[in-house]
Amino acid sequence: MAKSRPSIRDVARESGVSPTTVSLIINQVDERISSATRSRVLKTIDRLQYKPSRLAQGLPSKSSKTLAIILPDLHMAFADAYFGEIISGIYDHAAEQDYRITLEVARRSFVRSKRYLNILDDCSVDGLLFLGATEEHRWLEDCSGSDRPLIIVNNRFPQWDLDSILCDYPMAGRLAADHLFAQGHRHIGMVCGPSAKVYTADELTNAFIDRLAEHGVAIRDRLVVDGEFNVGPGQRAAAQLLATEPNLTAIFCGNDKMALGAYQAARAMGRHVGTDLSIVGCDDLPAAATADPPMTTVRLNYYDLGVAACARMLRRLGLARSNGNAQKTADAAKAAGPSNTDAKAPGAAVPAKTHRHVLPPAGRIPVRLVERQSVVSLNV
């Protein structure tokens, strides 16, 4: 009869030591174990193909070494390049630290059953990373001010006390403004993201407008139209812009999808992107490079955003673990707070490549302009 999984006791027996010893060796707390014993045990582990049970390991520490990524309930959310890049970043960093990732979709049932709290309570998951959160996700309020490890990725809710991590949207807006101005554009419109619904969309819009103002270029309200972050609405917004102000030479779009919509609008109205109309996007999704003409856009490094979000999560978990269980944890987490300052954290918990040193102030993920061929230079 085939033996089932070997347990730590099997290893201990076969090596002539106690389970404690094996455990100490596995967890590298082997200060106290002679190297002779250690190598003997390691050999047994190898021979028996012993793998410690995650379930059993997690039981005492109440940790499953698993992080949940929550996506909004959009049709085919998984199939979106924006989420895809962030998830890749999170996954890679988590895997490096031997954490696993689980996926959740914030459907009505998910929210109704408070699954976002339950998966934490039942130890399924150590922390939550929420992608694509908007003001519609009222239930986030439940998590407000809590020491629960929740991180909002790429949005912020000033009204609730939640930890978030963001790309440097103000800088993105400035880069776009500077570039268009430098190329000689003075009549500029903008297709913005859903304003008052997504904090970062407003950050971008305001930074863009303010920077143009600094250059002495005013941009009237009706030249900023909401494109809802999507292709169709983006197209309509751009069409409206071009209709009301035919002498516009450039349009800045709050994301690449809307910029693609603007391409379509331009074509439909007989304008040629890259020759008699300039368009700047924001995201640098793969589609931007393959667009016709290839799109000049502000690259937001979503992969790095994912890595940074995961790093922050792991750091918070490390903190929580390091100062005892239960009681004191709450205060400690409170003190560490929504740690936007990314202060120096205790060594052990900090993973190798946190990118911390390259983060701009306030922990923003850096951005840069990618020049391709959708912007005309109006200079002599």
Next chain:
Amino acid sequence: MAKSRPSIRDVARESGVSPTTVSLIINQVDERISSATRSRVLKTIDRLQYKPSRLAQGLPSKSSKTLAIILPDLHMAFADAYFGEIISGIYDHAAEQDYRITLEVARRSFVRSKRYLNILDDCSVDGLLFLGATEEHRWLEDCSGSDRPLIIVNNRFPQWDLDSILCDYPMAGRLAADHLFAQGHRHIGMVCGPSAKVYTADELTNAFIDRLAEHGVAIRDRLVVDGEFNVGPGQRAAAQLLATEPNLTAIFCGNDKMALGAYQAARAMGRHVGTDLSIVGCDDLPAAATADPPMTTVRLNYYDLGVAACARMLRRLGLARSNGNAQKTADAAKAAGPSNTDAKAPGAAVPAKTHRHVLPPAGRIPVRLVERQSVVSLNV
């Protein structure tokens, strides 16, 4: 001092019963519990906000109620609509049965460390669903003939004994052939998937060719060109086709991405899709509908594929659980085999909406033709 998570013992004490009773109630094995006791306990559970620990629950049964989805190491695999739809299907079905999903990417490190075996061995995961597997994934051989719950989604490896679940590619090929023939096309080319690397790609190609032959339309070898399932190569393949055989009236592409490439090739050569060249795709990804002109394509229902794959996985796990542990399991799994017949399985384990009754023989996921505007009728 705040109490930490309540345990089953807390619930038991507060309700004046034993932990056993609480456990029986939670697990609905409450045949033996009076409804008075049950409601009393349920009330306590509610009051204490008690959630059984997944870790502790899994320990005796060695099950984490978690399934792993493995994706190939393509750049930004998460950002692919094909995978996205399948994952959505798997996720939805799993969530319904209270299973969680974890994500893995089959990178070199993943394979080198045999993580695909380890996550099973260490009880992180109860089963593996592999998406996008190709002949390159030699390590799959490791899993051959094993009773480990591994399911290959949408590919098959005749040389290894692995459980797989597939869309009805032969039917897809026939639908495309019938449609083009019915519209009067007689000079037809094909951009196929990577032949000899992906079993299902060959199924599709062969079915298409054979069906045309049945209609009396022969299709010469050089009119079938490999497009590697991707836009760029698909474009080149189509261009080659149109160059060598200018009087071609129609091209069938093995997936939508290649069809989109074919659109580009046609445009570049001055041909107009939907008027003087007909193109049929295969997949029906969102991009097919928004293409210009909207693409006629064979719809492979990837969401349903995901649901079916997950259902099969859960059924296998149900079987494994139901007949004791360890020893007998292997035989049982063997008997159930690569269960393409989808025979009637023991009741309890079978989830509500398996779609089983609508599956064609051999458990293929059904397909259908979606007529849009990329095919011209040559009939009077």
Next chain:
DNA sequence: GGCCTTTAGTAAAACAGTTTACCCGATTTC
């Protein structure tokens, strides 16, 4: 040689459930 440190290791108690075998009193059966 006795006392104090180390060193290397261990026993046993958590952790939080499930499961098996059993118990006790009230009916039913014969």
Next chain:
DNA sequence: GAAATCGGGTAAACTGTTTTACTAAAGGCC
């Protein structure tokens, strides 16, 4: 009226780790 059955429940063992507190032996010191 005694034995068997049944309803309703429980005690205790078990799952596989980690962790705390302890110990036995060896080494250093005077």
